[in-house]
Amino acid sequence: MERLPTPLAPAMLPTDGEETGMGEAPEFEAARLDGFLREAIAGLQGEMAIERISGGQSNPTFFVTYANRRLVLRKKPPGEVLPSAHAVDREARVLRALAGSEVPVPPVVLFHEGAEVVGTPFYVMDRVEGRVFGTCDLPGASAGERRAMYLSFAETLARLHDADWRAAGLEGFGRPGSYFERQVGRWTKQWEVQRFRDIPELAELAGWVAAHIPPDDGEAGIVHGDYRPGNVMFAPDGPQVVAVLDWELSTIGHPLADLAFSTIPWRSTPEEYGGMRGLDLDALGIPGEDEYVAHYYACRRTPAPRLEPFHRAFAMFRFAVIFEGIAVRARTGTAASADAAKVGELSVAYARRGLECVEG
Numbered sequence: 001m002e003r004l005p006t007p008l009a010p011a012m013l014p015t016d017g018e019e020t021g022m023g024e025a026p027e028f029e030a031a032r033l034d035g036f037l038r039e040a041i042a043g044l045q046g047e048m049a050i051e052r053i054s055g056g057q058s059n060p061t062f063f064v065t066y067a068n069r070r071l072v073l074r075k076k077p078p079g080e081v082l083p084s085a086h087a088v089d090r091e092a093r094v095l096r097a098l099a100g101s102e103v104p105v106p107p108v109v110l111f112h113e114g115a116e117v118v119g120t121p122f123y124v125m126d127r128v129e130g131r132v133f134g135t136c137d138l139p140g141a142s143a144g145e146r147r148a149m150y151l152s153f154a155e156t157l158a159r160l161h162d163a164d165w166r167a168a169g170l171e172g173f174g175r176p177g178s179y180f181e182r183q184v185g186r187w188t189k190q191w192e193v194q195r196f197r198d199i200p201e202l203a204e205l206a207g208w209v210a211a212h213i214p215p216d217d218g219e220a221g222i223v224h225g226d227y228r229p230g231n232v233m234f235a236p237d238g239p240q241v242v243a244v245l246d247w248e249l250s251t252i253g254h255p256l257a258d259l260a261f262s263t264i265p266w267r268s269t270p271e272e273y274g275g276m277r278g279l280d281l282d283a284l285g286i287p288g289e290d291e292y293v294a295h296y297y298a299c300r301r302t303p304a305p306r307l308e309p310f311h312r313a314f315a316m317f318r319f320a321v322i323f324e325g326i327a328v329r330a331r332t333g334t335a336a337s338a339d340a341a342k343v344g345e346l347s348v349a350y351a352r353r354g355l356e357c358v359e360g
Contacts, residue, residue, distance in 0.1 A: 026050060026052060026060075026062060026118070027060070027078055027119065028117070028118040028119045030048065030050050032117055032118075033048075033050070033064070033073075033117055033118055034048040036112075036117045037064070037071075037124070040110055040112075041069070041109060041110070041124075043068065043069075044066045044068070044069055045066055045067045045068045045069075046066050046067025046068065047066075047067075048064060048065070048066055049063075049064075049065045049066075050062050050063070050064050050065075050073075051063040051065075053072075058077075058246070058248055059074050059075060059076060059077060059088060059091075059248060060074075060075050060077055061073070061074045061075075062074075062075075063127065064124070065127075069126075070126070070127040071109065071124050071125065071126060071127055072106065072124070072125050072126075072127050073118070073122055073123075073124050074088055074091065074122060074123055074124075074125070075088060075118050075119075075120050075121065075122035075123075076088050076120035076121050076122065077120065078119050078120060087248065088111070088121055088122060088123055088248075089111060089113065089121060089123075090173070090247070090248070090250065091123065091246075091247045091248055091250070092108050092111040092123040093170075093173070094170065094173065094222070094247050094250045095107075095108045095125065095247060096108050097165075097168040097169050097170050097173075098160075098163065098168065098222075101159075101163055101168070102159040102162075102163070103156065103159050103160045103163060103244060104156070104241060104242050104243050104244060105243060105244055105247075106125040106126055106127070106128050106243050106245070107125060107126045108123055108124070108125045109123075109124045109125055109126060110123065110124050111123040111124075128233055128242055128243040129236055129242075130233035130234055130235055130236050130242045130243060131233065131234045131235070131236060132230065132232070132233050132234075132245070133229055133230065133234075134230060134274065135230075135270065135274035136228070136229045136230075136265035136274050136275060136276050137270070137274075137276055137279060137284055137286070138229065138284075138286075141239075142285070143283070143284060143285025144285055145239050145285070146239075146284055146285040146286050147285045147286065147287055148239035149229075149234055149239040149241075150229075150286055150287050150292055151239075151287070151292075151295050152234070152239055152240050152241045153229060153232060153241060153262075153292075154262075154292050154293075154295040154296040154299060155241075155295070155296075155299040156232065156241040156244060157224075157227055157258060157259065157262060157296055158296050158297075158299035158300045158301075159299070160221070160222055160224060160227075160244070160258070161221040161222070161255035161258065161259075161300065161304070162221070162300060162301045162302055163221065163222055165220075165221060165222045165252055168222075170222065170252060173222075173250075173251060173252050174223075174251030174252030174253055175252065176220030176252050176253065176254075177216060177218075177220075178216050179216075179220070179253040179254040179257070180213050180214065180216075180254060180257070180310075180314065181213050181216070183253070183257070183314070183318070184209050184210055184213055184314065184317075187317065187318050187321045188206050188210065190321055190325070191206065191321045191324060194324065194325055194328045195324075196327075196328060196331065199320075199324070199347065199348055199351055201348060201351035201352050201354075201355060202317075202320050202321075202324070202347065202348070202351035204351075204355060205313065205316070205317050205320070205351050205354040205355055205358070206317060208313060208354075208355075208358050209310065209313055209314050209317050209354075212310050212313075213310070214308065214310055217305055219254055219255060219256070219304070219305055220252055220253065220254065221252070221253075221254075221255045222250065222252060223250060223251055223252065223253035223254065223255065223257055223258050224244065224247065224249070224250050224258055225247075225248070225249025225250050225251065225257075225258070225261075226246055226248070226249050226261070227244075227258045227261060227262045228261070228262060228264070228265065229265065230274070231244065231245050231246045232244050232245065233245060255304060256304075256305060256307055256308075256311045257311065257314070257315065259293065259296060259307055259311070260307060260311035260312045260314065260315040261315040261318070261319070262292075263289050263292070263293065263307075263312065263315070264315060264316065264319060264350075264353075265277075266288070266289035266292070267289075267312075267316075267353055267356070267357070268349070268350070268353055272346055272349050272350070272353075273343070273346060293307060309357050309358060312354075312357040313354045313355075313357040313358050315354075316350050316351070316353045316354030316357060317350075317351070317354050319346075319350045320346075320347045320348075320349075320350035320351040320354065321347070322347075323343060323344055323345075323346040323347040323350060324344065324347035325344075326343050326344040327344025327345065327347060328344070329344075330344050
């Protein structure tokens with residue numbers, strides 16, 4: 001059964017050099033987790049150190065480190081949430097399904113569905129070494145490296161969409177047919193349910209995407225749901241993507257939803273969640289949007305439909321609703337990040353960007 005994703009801002013793992021929230025204590029008893037892990041994972045040595053990874057709005061994530069093992073724990077947040085939201089079991093399932101494939105993912109060590117250890121269900125994966133960037137201009141990388149990074153980013157997405165999801169055991173992970181029709185309906189409903197203010201631009205965009213849903217072409221694949229530079233890890237000393245992170249919104253759906261979403265940074269400003277619009281891409285060494293999209297298609301091994309204005313407009317509409325959800329959660333005091341209220345204002349900005357896609 002396909003779930004309705006909750007309106008959450010995407011999580012963002014920092015690099016080793018960024019702040020990790022070490023001063024923040026976890027909301028659960030660390031000793032209980034330590035005891036559980038020592039029983040579940042053979043050979044752990046030394047004292048356990050736990051660090052909350054700051055950034056993002058979604059599932060709480062922690063570095064869990066022993067003398068001989070570096071792990072990452074990702075858990076459902078505490079408190080009341082939508083039944084289908086924060087589905088860490090789905091994350092663990094797709095990560096396991098892709099293990100050993102051409103799509104690089106962190107190895108899952110275990111999934112625990114009970115709440116007695118850390119208060120909610122959680123899974124543990126091995127920590128992959130590499131670099132994750134908080135903004136799309138990939139600060140600190142050289143111009144030549146940035147170009148190769150974005151080409152690897154495009155190729156990794158192509159490999160994901162070429163993956164045989166049935167052979168990977170993902171039957172039932174989502175419903176492939178009429179994907180955009182169902183998604184437009186779900187995100188429209190999500191906006192209406194959480195609506196607390198009028199946003200004329202978002203209302204206009206919602207009407208446009210609902211009126212321009214393309215006919216179902218039968219295309220289906222594993223859709224990440226939040227594919228952007230902040231959710232992949234690059235090699236410590238090279239441009240290759242070594243891990244795709246944060247699979248909370250993944251499902252079986254139409255690959256063009258991912259491709260269109262991944263182009264948002266070219267159409268949004270640095271103030272709009274770290275986009276690249278207005279930056280000197282040539283000086284930065286970052287390929288333009290057209291080249292990025294062309295490289296994705298060149299890397300696909302199976303024929304793929306072309307990206308159209310609808311797909312870009314839908315990606316902006318969905319992102320606007322996600323950010324409006326953060327604004328709602330900020331008003332009720334349940335947002336996971338201190339800057340959730342500010343981030344929520346991006347719903348207006350992305351609604352406007354969506355209308356730009358419509359206007360060409």
